[in-house]
Amino acid sequence: MQIIKLNATESTNAYLKELLAEVALKDFTVVMAREQSKGRGQMGTVWESEPGKNLTFSVLKRFDNFLVSNQFMINVLVSMALYEHLKKLHIPDLRVKWPNDILSGHHKIAGILIENILSGDKIQSSVIGIGLNVNQIHFNNLPNVSSLKLISGKNLDLEELLKSLLETMGEMFDILKSKNSTKGNALLEKYKSVLFRKDKPSTFRNENDELFMGFITDVSQEGKLIITLEDGIKKEFGLKEIKLLY
Numbered sequence: 167m168q169i170i171k172l173n174a175t176e177s178t179n180a181y182l183k184e185l186l187a188e189v190a191l192k193d194f195t196v197v198m199a200r201e202q203s204k205g206r207g208q209m210g211t212v213w214e215s216e217p218g219k220n221l222t223f224s225v226l227k228r229f230d231n232f233l234v235s236n237q238f239m240i241n242v243l244v245s246m247a248l249y250e251h252l253k254k255l256h257i258p259d260l261r262v263k264w265p266n267d268i269l270s271g272h273h274k275i276a277g278i279l280i281e282n283i284l285s286g287d288k289i290q291s292s293v294i295g296i297g298l299n300v301n302q303i304h305f306n307n308l309p310n311v312s313s314l315k316l317i318s319g320k321n322l323d324l325e326e327l328l329k330s331l332l333e334t335m336g337e338m339f340d341i342l343k344s345k346n347s348t349k350g351n352a353l354l355e356k357y358k359s360v361l362f363r364k365d366k367p368s369t370f371r372n373e374n375d376e377l378f379m380g381f382i383t384d385v386s387q388e389g390k391l392i393i394t395l396e397d398g399i400k401k402e403f404g405l406k407e408i409k410l411l412y
C-alpha cells in the first residue's frame with residue numbers, strides 16, 4: 167500500500183482522481199493531506215477540518231468486475247469499516263446516518279465521499295474520501311459535530327490511526343473476494359441495524375422543501391432510504407430527494 171502524504175491540497179479526492187488520470191496507480195493507493203483548501207462533502211457541500219488535527223484522506227479502490235448496480239455496497243463496506251474501527255476504539259453510541267455519515271450519539275464524527283470511475287455498466291475504480299474528526303476540539307459554527315478527542319478525552323496519533331483504519335478497510339473489502347454473498351448480505355443487515363433514527367418518528371424535508379413525518383424502516387439493495395409514512399405507506403427516496411432533519 168502506498169501512502170502519499172501532502173502538506174496541503176485543494177481536496178484529496180480531486181488530487182487522487184487527477185493522478186489516476188495521469189499514471190497507473192495500485193489498488194489501495196492513499197492520499198492524505200494535513201490541510202485541504204477545498205475539501206468536498208456530499209451533495210456539493212464543503213468539508214471543513216482544522217489543519218493538522220484530523221484525518222482527511224482518499225483511498226483508491228480498484229475493481230475487476232463490479233457492477234454499477236451494486237455501488238451502494240461500497241458505501242456499506244466503507245461505513246461499516248469506520249463503524250467497526252471506531253467501536254474497537256470504544257467510541258460510544260455509534261450510528262450510521264444514511265447513507266454514510268458516522269455519528270456518536272447525535273454528533274457527526276466522520277463523513278465519506280465516494281466518487282466512482284465507470285466503464286460501461288462496471289465500476290472500474292472508486293475514490294473513497296474520508297474525513298474523520300480526530301483531535302480538533304473547536305467547531306465554531308457547526309452544530310452536532312464532534313471529534314474522537316472531544317468524546318474520549320485522548321489525543322490520537324493521526325498516522326497510526328490511518329494505518330490501522332486502512333487495515334480494517336482492507337479486511338472489509340476482502341468480503342467482495344468471496345464468491346459467496348452471505349457475508350455481504352450480513353454486512354448490509356448490520357448496516358441497517360445501526361442506522362441513525364431507525365424506526366423512530368422523524369422529520370424529513372423533500373425536494374420541494376416540504377416537511378413530512380415518517381419512520382426510517384429499511385434501506386433497499388440499491389441504497390434507497392425506505393420510509394414508512396404516517397398513513398402506513400412505504401416510500402423510497404434517493405439521496406437528492408430527501409434530507410433527514412431530526
Ligand code: BTN
Pocket residue numbers: 176177178179180202204205206207208209211213221222223224267276277278279294295296297
Ligand atoms: C460528507 O460528509 O459530506 C463527506 C465528507 C468527505 C470529506 C473527505 S475529506 C477527504 C476527502 N477529500 C475531500 O475533498 N473530501 C473527502
